[in-house]
Amino acid sequence: MSLYGLQxxxxxxxxxxxxxxxxxxxxxxxxxxxPLTDEERAAIEAGDIGLIYVLGANGxxxxxxxxxxxxxxxxxxxxxxxxxxxxxxxxxxxxxxxxGMDEKVAGV
Amino acid sequence: MSLVxxxxxxxxxxxxxRAHMAEPALRDEFYAxxxxxxxxxxxxxxxxxIVVAAEHFANFFxxxxxxxxxxxxxxxxxxxxxxxxxxxxxxxxxxxxxLSKRLIVEVMNSVDVAYAExxxxxxxxxxxxxxxxxAYDIPVIPANINCQxxxxxxxxxxxxFGEALRHAAxxxxxxxxxxxxxxxxxxxxxxxxxxxxxxxxxxLLDRWSRNDRQALLSYTDVATYRDAGQGxxxxxTFISVAAAAGGRGTIHFSKPIPIFAVGCTVATMNIACRT
Ligand SMILES: [Fe+2]
Numbered sequence: 608m609s610l611y612g613l614q615x616x617x618x619x620x621x622x623x624x625x626x627x628x629x630x631x632x633x634x635x636x637x638x639x640x641x642p643l644t645d646e647e648r649a650a651i652e653a654g655d656i657g658l659i660y661v662l663g664a665n666g667x668x669x670x671x672x673x674x675x676x677x678x679x680x681x682x683x684x685x686x687x688x689x690x691x692x693x694x695x696x697x698x699x700x701x702x703x704x705x706x707g708m709d710e711k712v713a714g715v
Numbered sequence: 716m717s718l719v720x721x722x723x724x725x726x727x728x729x730x731x732x733r734a735h736m737a738e739p740a741l742r743d744e745f746y747a748x749x750x751x752x753x754x755x756x757x758x759x760x761x762x763x764x765i766v767v768a769a770e771h772f773a774n775f776f777x778x779x780x781x782x783x784x785x786x787x788x789x790x791x792x793x794x795x796x797x798x799x800x801x802x803x804x805x806x807x808x809x810x811x812x813x814l815s816k817r818l819i820v821e822v823m824n825s826v827d828v829a830y831a832e833x834x835x836x837x838x839x840x841x842x843x844x845x846x847x848x849x850a851y852d853i854p855v856i857p858a859n860i861n862c863q864x865x866x867x868x869x870x871x872x873x874x875x876f877g878e879a880l881r882h883a884a885x886x887x888x889x890x891x892x893x894x895x896x897x898x899x900x901x902x903x904x905x906x907x908x909x910x911x912x913x914x915x916x917x918x919l920l921d922r923w924s925r926n927d928r929q930a931l932l933s934y935t936d937v938a939t940y941r942d943a944g945q946g947x948x949x950x951x952t953f954i955s956v957a958a959a960a961g962g963r964g965t966i967h968f969s970k971p972i973p974i975f976a977v978g979c980t981v982a983t984m985n986i987a988c989r990t
């Protein structure tokens with residue numbers, strides 16, 4: 608479990624334009640610099656917000672990765688719900704889901 | 716000279732970024748309360764504004780996480796987020812390194828604060844500034860309390876930090892304003908986004924307004940997480956303001972706006988004489 612490495616990647620991507628550039632142009636090489644499980648690496652490579660959410664990434668970090676990928680707000684919220692449907696409950700951290708699947712408190 | 720202004724407000728990124736998705740009447744009522752707070756803040760003619768924020772891994776990460784940090788630069792940048800997403804233009808924000816340094820030296824007498832000569836503001840500071848100092852006409856001194864990466868700063872230390880900020884503000888010749896930013900109960904950046912516990916928020920704001928130190932410090936992180944979500948950990952910033960001001964608070968606005976992901980809050984506090 609290298610959740611730390613996954614979150615470190617998100618932290619650096621969110622704040623550093625050079626990391627963003629490398630994510631676009633040289634993704635595989637960039638990701639060798641972080642201690643990641645195969646599942647984490649695949650999730651980052653695919654921009655799989657739902658799986659990264661389930662893996663337990665801090666939501667404040669993940670929210671900006673979704674924005675960087677150009678996901679509208681409603682799609683980002685849906686991707687997290689879909690992640691839970693596909694992969695089960697959030698496995699670590701404090702950003703778990705406590706509402707029902709159809710509750711949609713804010714209408715999205 | 717002294718602490719001349721104390722207040723608290725919400726900082727959720729949806730407040731600006733998802734403004735178009737909110738109910739217009741409710742949103743505008745909230746914005747009006749923020750603008751009123753801006754007017755009150757400016758009326759006190761502060762030389763600098765300390766913003767105590769709960770940042771979200773913009774500058775501080777688990778490789779080296781301070782319990783407290785204060786900025787010590789003449790210039791900051793923000794927002795770190797995509798300006799299109801936050802709907803706040805990226806810009807430089809004036810600081811005051813010399814004043815920061817004098818405040819830090821004072822604070823360090825009682826609280827081991829980290830200092831940072833580089834600081835990129837995230838929504839925790841940029842959203843409040845957008846409304847409180849829209850002309851960016853007051854130098855800003857950023858402060859951070861770790862509300863994000865457990866183990867978190869204990870509540871009684873957040874109180875001690877507020878007291879230390881008050882001592883420091885009273886020890887320098889400048890007029891200092893203080894604003895704490897954060898959410899009360901909320902579950903941001905999850906599918907629960909928009910959920911709030913209104914009863915819990917009312918109770919917290921009541922304790923804050925009465926400046927009931929014991930009641931404010933009696934929350935445990937386990938109970939806060941259960942009743943108020945991970946966003947509830949940000950009450951540390953409000954607690955530090957209560958400790959600094961020492962007076963009674965007035966709530967100017969407190970209503971949930973679900974698409975903003977938080978119970979939106981605007982409040983100010985009288986500044987009591989130190990005994
Ligand atoms: Fe926050």
